[in-house]
Amino acid sequence: MAVENRTEQQVLGLIERVKAKPLRFRDEQVTMAHGAGGKATLALIEGLLAPAFGLEELADAAVVGDVALTTDSFVVKPIRFPGGSIGELAVNGTVNDLAVAGARPLALTLSLVLEEGLTADDLRAEVEAIARTASAAGVAVVAGDTKVVERGHCDSMYVTTTGIGRIDDRARLSPGSLRPGDRVLVSGPIGEHGIAIMLARGEFELEAPVESDMRSLWPAVDALLDAAGDSLRCIRDATRGGVASVVNELARASGVAIVVRERDVPVSPAVTGACEILGLDPMYVANEGTLLAFVAPEAAESACEALRSVAGHKQAAVIGEVKAEPPGLVLVETAFGGRRVMDLLVGDPLPRIC
Amino acid sequence: MRFVDEFRDAELGRVLAGQIAATVEPGRRYKVMEVCGGHTHTIYKYGVADLLPPNVELVHGPGCPVCVIPMGRVDDALAIARRENVILTSFGDMMRVPGGDGTLLETKAAGADVRMVYSPLDALRIARDNPGREVVFFAVGFETTAPSTALTLKRAKAEGVENFSVFCNHVTIVPPLRALLESPDLRLDGFIGPGHVATVVGVRPFEFIPADYGKPVVVSGFEPLDVLQSVHMLLRQLVDGRCEVENQYTRVVPYEGNPRALEVLEEVFELRPHFEWRGLGFISHSGLKLSEGYASFDTELRFDIPGVRVADPKACQCGEVLKGVIKPWECKVFGTACTPERPIGTCMVSSEGACAAYYNYGRFSREPAAV
Amino acid sequence: MSACNDDHCITCADEGVEMRVLERGAAGVSVCVTEDGGRADVMTELVGVVEDGDLVLVHAGVAIARLRRA
Numbered sequence: 001m002a003v004e005n006r007t008e009q010q011v012l013g014l015i016e017r018v019k020a021k022p023l024r025f026r027d028e029q030v031t032m033a034h035g036a037g038g039k040a041t042l043a044l045i046e047g048l049l050a051p052a053f054g055l056e057e058l059a060d061a062a063v064v065g066d067v068a069l070t071t072d073s074f075v076v077k078p079i080r081f082p083g084g085s086i087g088e089l090a091v092n093g094t095v096n097d098l099a100v101a102g103a104r105p106l107a108l109t110l111s112l113v114l115e116e117g118l119t120a121d122d123l124r125a126e127v128e129a130i131a132r133t134a135s136a137a138g139v140a141v142v143a144g145d146t147k148v149v150e151r152g153h154c155d156s157m158y159v160t161t162t163g164i165g166r167i168d169d170r171a172r173l174s175p176g177s178l179r180p181g182d183r184v185l186v187s188g189p190i191g192e193h194g195i196a197i198m199l200a201r202g203e204f205e206l207e208a209p210v211e212s213d214m215r216s217l218w219p220a221v222d223a224l225l226d227a228a229g230d231s232l233r234c235i236r237d238a239t240r241g242g243v244a245s246v247v248n249e250l251a252r253a254s255g256v257a258i259v260v261r262e263r264d265v266p267v268s269p270a271v272t273g274a275c276e277i278l279g280l281d282p283m284y285v286a287n288e289g290t291l292l293a294f295v296a297p298e299a300a301e302s303a304c305e306a307l308r309s310v311a312g313h314k315q316a317a318v319i320g321e322v323k324a325e326p327p328g329l330v331l332v333e334t335a336f337g338g339r340r341v342m343d344l345l346v347g348d349p350l351p352r353i354c
Numbered sequence: 355m356r357f358v359d360e361f362r363d364a365e366l367g368r369v370l371a372g373q374i375a376a377t378v379e380p381g382r383r384y385k386v387m388e389v390c391g392g393h394t395h396t397i398y399k400y401g402v403a404d405l406l407p408p409n410v411e412l413v414h415g416p417g418c419p420v421c422v423i424p425m426g427r428v429d430d431a432l433a434i435a436r437r438e439n440v441i442l443t444s445f446g447d448m449m450r451v452p453g454g455d456g457t458l459l460e461t462k463a464a465g466a467d468v469r470m471v472y473s474p475l476d477a478l479r480i481a482r483d484n485p486g487r488e489v490v491f492f493a494v495g496f497e498t499t500a501p502s503t504a505l506t507l508k509r510a511k512a513e514g515v516e517n518f519s520v521f522c523n524h525v526t527i528v529p530p531l532r533a534l535l536e537s538p539d540l541r542l543d544g545f546i547g548p549g550h551v552a553t554v555v556g557v558r559p560f561e562f563i564p565a566d567y568g569k570p571v572v573v574s575g576f577e578p579l580d581v582l583q584s585v586h587m588l589l590r591q592l593v594d595g596r597c598e599v600e601n602q603y604t605r606v607v608p609y610e611g612n613p614r615a616l617e618v619l620e621e622v623f624e625l626r627p628h629f630e631w632r633g634l635g636f637i638s639h640s641g642l643k644l645s646e647g648y649a650s651f652d653t654e655l656r657f658d659i660p661g662v663r664v665a666d667p668k669a670c671q672c673g674e675v676l677k678g679v680i681k682p683w684e685c686k687v688f689g690t691a692c693t694p695e696r697p698i699g700t701c702m703v704s705s706e707g708a709c710a711a712y713y714n715y716g717r718f719s720r721e722p723a724a725v
Numbered sequence: 726m727s728a729c730n731d732d733h734c735i736t737c738a739d740e741g742v743e744m745r746v747l748e749r750g751a752a753g754v755s756v757c758v759t760e761d762g763g764r765a766d767v768m769t770e771l772v773g774v775v776e777d778g779d780l781v782l783v784h785a786g787v788a789i790a791r792l793r794r795a
Contacts (some may be wrong), residue, residue, distance in 0.1 A: 011683040012717050014690070029464040039695065273763040277742055278472075329718060337364050338401015338576045340715040392740055445785075473786030495785070502785035505768055540747075550741050553782065578768070606741075606782055606790045614771045615789060628751070664779040 020252070020328050022046045037240025037286070038345025042249075059175060060236065061101035066167040068103030070094060074159040079126070081200035083193075083212030086159055087129035089288060090214050093239070094163035095137045099221040100235040100291060102171025105137060110144035111160040116151045126157065137216040139163070158289040170225040177233045178254035183300035184320035185293040187220050187313045188213065188265040190243055194285035195274045210270045215289035220310050224293055227306035231299035237291045241345050244283040246292050247320070247330050248344045260320035260342065263335040283332075284345050292320070361577030362400070370582040374390040377589050378407055384587055385541055385678055389531065390548035391706030392576050398715035400578040406585065413542060413678040414708035415699075416530050416634065419495045420447045421703035423523050424630045425664035428453030431492050431521060433660050434653065435466040441484060443477035444492040446470045451703050454664040458492075474506035474520075481510075481518035490653050493522045498550040500524040500642060501615040504622040507648050521653040522643050524623065527551045528559050529640035530631060534569045534677060541678045543586045546581065547573035549603040554619075556611025557601050564597040575603040622648055628634035630663070633672035633700040672699035675708050682709040689713065741782040743792055746775045757783065 017286050023039070025047030033040035049055070061070035072094050091108065098105040110130065114123065134141050165166040190215040199210060217237055224232055236246045244266070251258045260283075275282050289312070295303045300318055307316035330342045378384065394414045397403055400470035403412055416422060429446075430639045432455050435442035442458070443696065449459045467487075471477050472585060474491050483491035493503045503520060510518050527548060534540060547560050563571050570591040574584035584602040591597065601607055622645060629641025644652040653659075666672070669692075671685040682688055682701065692698040694710050701709035743785065744757035753770030769775045769788045780792035 008681075008683050011689055015713070015717070018689070029460070029463050031459055033459070123654075232450075270763070273759040277759060277763045278766065279740065326718070331718065334399065334401045335364060336362060336367050336400035336402070338404035340398050340401050341715055341717055395740075475786050499785050500766075501771060501789065502787040505770070505787060550782075550789070553741070595768060605793050608790075612771055612789060614773070618771065646745065 016328060020255075033242075036345060037242075037245050040282075041240070042344065059101060060097040061103060061163075061165070061237065063101065063103075063167060065300055066163045068098050068167055069162070070097040070101070071160065071162045072097060074161075075155070076197065077155050078197075078200050079122075079156045079170075081212060081214055082196045082210065083215045084288075085126060085129050086157065087126035087132040089212075089214055090159040090161050091130055091133040091137060091139070092214050093288060094161040095139060096217045096289075096291075098163045098165035099216070099218040100173075100237050101165070101167070102173045102221070102225065102235070103165030103167045104222075105139045105163060105165045105216075105218060107140045107142045107164050108134065109162045110141050112144070112146045113154050113158040114146065114148045114162075115154045115156050116148055122156065126159075133216075135289045137218065168222075168225055170229050171232070172230055173232065174233050175234050175236075175250055175253040176255075178250055178256050178258075178294050178322050179233075179296075180256060180322055180324040181297045182233055182322040183295050183297055183318050184247065184258060184260065184322070185300065185304055185307065185316060186238075186243065186319050187217075187291045187293070187307050187316045188289070189268045189271070189315050190238065190287055190290060191267060191271040191275060191280075191282035191285035192290075193288040194242070195271050197286075198278065199274070210268070210274060213287055213289040215312055217291050219288065220291060220307055220313050223306040223310045224303055225294075228293075228295050228299040228303040231296035233294040233296070233304070235291055235293045237289075238287045240286050242282070242284040242286055243292060244281075244330070244342050245344060247342070248328075250294065251330050252328045254322075257323040257326055257329045257331065258320055259323060259333060260332045261333045263333075264317050264319045266315040266317055281326060282311045283342060358480045361575065361579040363579065366579055367405060367582060370579065370586060374405075374409045374410070374582070374586050374589060377586060377593055378409060379593060380409070381437045382409065384410045384543050384592060385413055385591060386410065386546060386585060387413045387415045387545050388546035388574075388581070389527070390546075391418040391704065392548070392550065393546055393581055394576060394706045394708070394711050396576050396578055396581055397642075398711050401576050402581055403716070405582065409502070410585065410589070414706075414711060415545075416534070416631070416676045416700070418700065418706050419499070419523075420445075420451060420703045421700040421707050422525065422530075422631045422633065423448075423451065423463060423494060424632045425453045426630075426660075426662050427667070428457075428496050429455045429521055429664060430659045430661060431458065432456060432461050432466075433492055433509045434521060434657060435461050437488075437657065439487055441467045441480060441489045442492060443469050443471045443480060443489060445472075445494065448492055448494060452697065459664050474503050475509075476482050478506050478510055478518055479517060479537065481515050482513075485517060487517060488656075489518050490657075491518070491520045493520050493524055495524055496527050496548070496551050497524075497554045497615075497619065498548075498696060500619055500623065501554060501612075504578050504618045507622050507644070507651055508618070510651060513646065519651050519653040519656050520644060522623070524642040525629065525631070526625070526640055526642065527555070529637045530634060531560075531563065531630075533634055533637050535569070536562065539674075539677060539679050542569065542570075543592055546568045546584050546588065547571045547599070549573055549575050549580070549607060552601075552603065552607045552611065554612050554685050557599055557607065557609045558611075563597060568597055570597045571597065571599045573601045573603055574606055575606065621645065632666060632703075633676055635671070635673075640722065667698050670699035672701045672709075682712040683717075685709065741784045741789065744781055744783050744788075746777055746779045746781065749775055749777055755788075757781065757788070 023043040061068040095105045125285040477491040572584040623642040625643040701707040748756040781788035782790045
């Protein structure tokens with residue numbers, strides 16, 4: 001067979017075309033990578049789950065009429081970490097999935113799987129945390145279930161919630177709606193939750209003053225809807241897989257390229273330091289109270305101002321821009337003046353993060 | 355400002371880039387190899403290649419001690435991990451490297467007790483905490499990492515920790531460089547030398563490169579300004595017609611290296627007669643094993659290891675990529691049969707490998723179509 | 726400290742982290758800190774006797790060199 005004389009552009013074009021196809025689920029067993037929020041998770045969803053249930057568009061919440069519906073499980077280990085606990089995470093995580101779909105959160109169901117031997121004090125502390133957080137977020141816990149499994153069959157507790165909300169009139173959000181010229185906004189410094197969890201695990205000797213950024217995102221979404229309305233294309237919370245995953249998913253969904261300017265992305269020195277020691281890139285580290293918003297260029301500055309005026313989001317910033325080509329590609333302009341590609345995560349650097 | 359931030363300054367980067375552009379001779383092509391995965395990482399993370407003139411090409415070398423571990427050795431580790439009562443500890447780097455029989459990650463998913471550690475000392479702690487189990491540490495890395503394993507073994511010996519052993523796959527830097535340089539189809543003008551290996555072994559071991567092969571070397575630090583400065587120093591040598599080893603990383607690397615570290619290595623390890631390198635074949639005196647005094651901690655003596663050699667797949671062209679003969683995208687299986695998720699050879703296995711780095715970070719970094 | 730994520734592999738990349746000695750300890754282990762506040766236990770015996778405030782380069786839990794500011 002003659003050796004193909006492929007040019008570099010041809011090879012790269014081939015790769016991009018292959019990447020644009022829906023992922024197939026070809027693994028023989030489930031590994032931790034499937035839970036990481038990166039490529040393996042996407043392959044599981046696109047290759048197995050979505051086809052099985054006839055789902056076409058994948059978003060944080062499903063919309064039926066003007067009702068938004070979402071569900072989430074929380075398996076974070078340890079159940080208490082700097083900045084919060086599993087109960088608070090469960091409420092805020094679900095509230096946030098509704099919020100970024102443009103829905104005002106109304107109610108939650110709460111399902112608990114408890115480990116035999118969990119102390120009543122620990123259980124009480126989480127139940128109280130859930131009640132407190134729900135109240136602060138303005139949602140009611142209206143239904144639930146409780147199961148117990150033998151010692152060793154879950155870590156203290158797993159929590160599953162289903163959230164219901166009403167789509168706000170001002171929201172016109174869709175992951176496929178990004179256009180060239182749109183701006184990318186982040187609501188605050190990144191990487192805090194993931195690092196806080198790693199440190200709480202105490203698996204290695206590292207101490208740093210980092211707390212989870214966990215909070216309800218509804219106030220921020222409310223402010224964005226007010227300031228930008230129709231100019232707001234999409235909002236996502238950057239949980240598992242971090243900022244990088246969100247930007248990649250949106251580039252893929254809208255068939256556009258996205259350029260992120262590293263110098264403009266807010267990261268605290270403590271997170272930078274911990275990431276450096278651990279060999280992690282903050283762009284891939286989970287957040288639990290930080291969103292990305294994609295806005296038409298004319299509304300970007302006012303949207304950013306609006307975000308900054310919401311408590312907890314004063315470091316909101318414009319961090320990038322949408323371009324036409326090549327579709328699905330995410331590029332980072334480094335602080336040093338060069339460029340690199342930022343793909344979806346492949347493995348699982350931070351397991352059981354949420 | 356942190357000490358390291360001074361070496362990431364974009365303004366200075368532009369100045370250096372200007373100096374490099376002024377130094378190169380138009381019409382001449384320069385091909386420079388950075389040996390060490392750390393330099394590959396810096397180059398991609400900061401987009402350093404974008405600051406170089408188009409006639410200067412960076413070729414990424416075999417400096418990835420994890421991905422040069424042959425498939426058969428990975429299979430040995432899998433066999434050890436599957437033994438009842440064994441806890442296999444490993445750096446995260448090794449978890450996704452495929453052997454003929456799967457990866458450590460897959461073996462862990464299938465029920466083996468495989469644990470990620472951040473240092474061999476963590477592995478020793480696991481051994482102390484689990485006296486009824488056999489704890490094996492899968493040791494990999496160049497001379498930079500070997501001292502860490504050595505100190506851990508000294509502690510294990512001093513404390514009499516009996517349920518701990520090391521599966522040693524440490525490699526040394528000079529033999530693969532020599533093997534590369536011996537190759538008749540080598541197409542390189544000079545080398546960016548491994549700064550952290552040099553921290554341990556010193557600058558002297560690299561003198562053979564200009565002396566025996568006529569190629570200049572600059573031992574470099576790992577910040578983007580370090581790499582740019584080293585490229586500049588190398589190009590200056592080529593333009594001036596000089597050929598020597600220079601040390602750009604003087605703030606860390608002493609000419610004689612770290613004598614204490616070398617002593618500890620001498621005490622705990624000895625050279626194997628030969629060791630197989632994925633993509634490069636068998637290289638003499640390039641791998642370390644535990645010395646006689648530490649034989650009781652040698653996993654290969656404590657357990658029966660399959661020791662089966664698994665050949666590199668036929669389609670793999672890693673050898674040519676490593677020598678600078680072809681670029682990653684020119685490999686017939688690049689991006690199709692060989693991807694970061696399903697790697698065939700060394701260059702794609704770790705994110706610092708030439709092909710993985712190009713695939714994950716480097717494509718489109720120079721003059722992308724319309725971005 | 727060595728760690729890996731799919732972006733960057735510390736062993737492969739031969740990464741060294743600059744750290745400052747916070748508290749010299751016994752038996753060649755000192756508490757060191759990065760300038761961003763990340764703290765770790767580091768074996769320092771290969772760089773000789775350290776004093777609080779010394780700058781060292783750390784790889785896989787071991788200080789392999791001292792940093793000399795120009």
